[in-house]
Amino acid sequence: MSEPGAAKSLMLSLEDVTVSFDGFRALNALTLYIEAGELRCIIGPNGAGKTTMMDVITGKTRPDQGSAWFGKSTDLLQLTEPEIAQAGIGRKFQKPTVFENQSVFANLELAMSGAKTVWKWLRARPTPQQLDRIDAVLATIGLSTLRGQRAGALSHGQKQWLEIGMLLIQEPQLLLVDEPVAGMTPQEIERTAELLVSLAGKHTLVVVEHDMEFVRSIAKTVTVLHEGSVLAQGDMNFIQADAKVKQVYLGE
């Protein structure tokens, strides 16, 4: 395995990560590097370990062996889930999980980075800067006019964007996005693609997706996972030409 280019700074390094569930190896010595500002797509058949990989990065699952570093100095394996979130890693779940009983605005306010302990949060009030920040994110995700709406009343696509907004407002360095366009209409998919592409650079994005059209439209680099480790990596044309990938994933 070759060392990545030292010139660009690494945002995420997973090395030799193995996770077993009852003998089944969900991740098998997975090694993966993501550079700062990258928009990386991860594809792979069901059971390839995509979700487990996200779980390891966010602290939900502890690997049996291997290391996971965020930037150069943060050892993810030493941190709890809230600490990882505070350190700057945001995760978007596959199903939209927004707080359905609260307004779009309140959802973003809850998501805002800052004091999250009971007492500090109880006493704090949003500052004008924070209110501006909420407005800016509402504009980015295109929900400015729906700020007072109950989140539960939003369409599926709008909920997904709201959830992305909830991640953005925390100003994470690394965004993990799990199947963002599942169940979206073509127009919604197009808007989501624009949104994600516009976020890359300022943020680092890791997108897990099944929709090949969508992956082709956003990704520069695609990583194919298979049986818990990297099968192939490169641009979309390279991936689609790869014989191994064709065999296990593209079904030929």
Add this chain to the structure above:
Amino acid sequence: MRESFVNAPFAALSADRGGRWFLYLLLGTAVIVPLLNGLPGTESALHLSNYTMNLVGKYMTYAMLAIAVDLIWGYCGILSLGHGAFFALGGYAMGMYLMRQIGTRGVYGDPVLPDFMIFLNWKELPWFWHGFQSFGYAVLMILLVPGTLALVFGFLAFRSRVSGVYLSIITQALTYALMLAFFRNDMGFGGNNGFTDFKDILGFSLQAPGTRALLFVATALGLGSSYLLCRTVVSSRAGRVIEAIRDAESRARFLGYRVESYKLWVFVLSAIIAGVAGALYVPQVGIINPGEFSPANSIEIVIWVAIGGRGTLYGAVVGAFLVNFAKTYFTGALPSFWLYALGALFIGVTLFLPHGVVGAISRRAKRRAPGALHE
């Protein structure tokens, strides 16, 4: 604009029409009931019997308990089936104070040892009974004992991410274990007889009409302040986090909230309110025994809240009054029928009024005024 902690409850009430109604009604009850009990002669048609005042007072302590359960279940999604334990512990702490007040007026006339200890042939007061001769100490214990138990239990349960049905089951086990323990004579809490035959509180005879009226007013005050406290909590910013945890716990966790500490904090607050309710209950009914720890009691509290309407706070009060009024009526008129009636009521409400009685009423009101959909 920065709200202070002083005006936060009033700010919370301004958006809470049901709560304002409830507090006016409670204020009226706190004034009128003791007056009707004390002023008109016993023959007067306006006279309210001691029994009725006592009954309403008892219902008010149940309503406090229901508010405590609604706070954690309705707002934080923690279904405790053991809240009767905190109520009973508060009650026992008050009972210990009342026992020590009996002094030489007991059957055996010992100035220090309560009767049941003499009966068990004990020579000296167990260590945990020391201090209970002081009302201030008893009040401290009423807050501390349920609060500490909730803190330790909640810390262990929430830290291990025990939730849902599993948490409900271990809360049941908690109250059941406490019941078995309190049934034992050598625990030092009077075994299955518990405590009774109280004489006075703070020097006032518990039989005196004035004391009863004051206890009634104190209970109304306790109920009103519990309501205000819980309303303030749920409409605060922390309240929104609590609701967020109820609706999407893992999302809240990934946003960086320490879900466990929010849950723990609400759970402890709820247990303390339940303990205070128990402490107000005991001097009014004049007895506390291990039956209060019975798992069935704790399940009944949840039924009150479900019937009234969870997640509204005042719904819990409505449920506690409705069910207990029905219970008093049925256990008098058709004793064998009560448990069936309770079961039928619960099933009926779950099927036809999923938001409880107050939910059904407010939905009807909103349908009539479609403009008022947004709060």
